[in-house]
Amino acid sequence: MTFPALRWLHTFLRVAVTLCLSAILAPPASAQTAGRSTKDRVYSAAQAAEGRDLYDGRCKNCHTAISHTGPPFRANWDKRPLSDLWDYILEKMPKDAPGTLEEDEYAKVLAYILRMNGMPAGTEALPADKKLLRAIRIDAPVPKPSQQQ
Numbered sequence: 624m625t626f627p628a629l630r631w632l633h634t635f636l637r638v639a640v641t642l643c644l645s646a647i648l649a650p651p652a653s654a655q656t657a658g659r660s661t662k663d664r665v666y667s668a669a670q671a672a673e674g675r676d677l678y679d680g681r682c683k684n685c686h687t688a689i690s691h692t693g694p695p696f697r698a699n700w701d702k703r704p705l706s707d708l709w710d711y712i713l714e715k716m717p718k719d720a721p722g723t724l725e726e727d728e729y730a731k732v733l734a735y736i737l738r739m740n741g742m743p744a745g746t747e748a749l750p751a752d753k754k755l756l757r758a759i760r761i762d763a764p765v766p767k768p769s770q771q772q
């Protein structure tokens with residue numbers, strides 16, 4: 624290893640190998656949860672039922688299910704972290720009185736929006752916790768042809 628070019632190559636390879644190894648051995652936090660999506664039973668049925676009551680009382684006067692499901696929902700939210708939708712409703716909704724629900728009430732409404740979109744319910748409630756919601760990807764169902772317009 625007397626030529627500078629060879630030495631450089633040697634260093635380059637060492638760095639490359641180290642980087643590959645650390646990527647394999649210690650995946651970043653996001654990669655550990657990368658597989659989790661809204662199709663993985665991330666809310667409970669009871670929570671969504673309570674969310675429905677809240678939605679009927681606080682959201683329905685301006686919204687129909689159509690604005691939160693099918694193609695519009697897909698266009699706005701598909702593949703984004705669930706924390707984006709959480710932030711949106713927490714900061715902006717109800718539009719006439721933003722931020723007026725408790726955080727656990729927002730989690731219930733969010734669970735109901737997931738149910739409206741045909742996401743399956745599980746046994747654990749959706750947490751009112753932005754960090755945990757960030758690890759869940761919105762996986763919006765592909766609309767059926769009859770829903771497409």
Ligand code: HEC
Pocket residue numbers: 678681682683684685686690691692695696699711712715716717718719724732
């Ligand atoms: C006073 C009317 C009003 C109320 C009440 C209201 N919204 Fe909205 N919402 C709107 C309007 C209008 C928009 C369109 C974006 C904008 O103008 O800010 C919107 C947009 C949204 C969106 C983004 C569009 C989408 O569906 O992807 C979500 C999600 C949403 N609202 C959820 C809620 C929830 C949940 C509640 C109840 C907690 C609620 N809204 C209550 C008027 C309202």
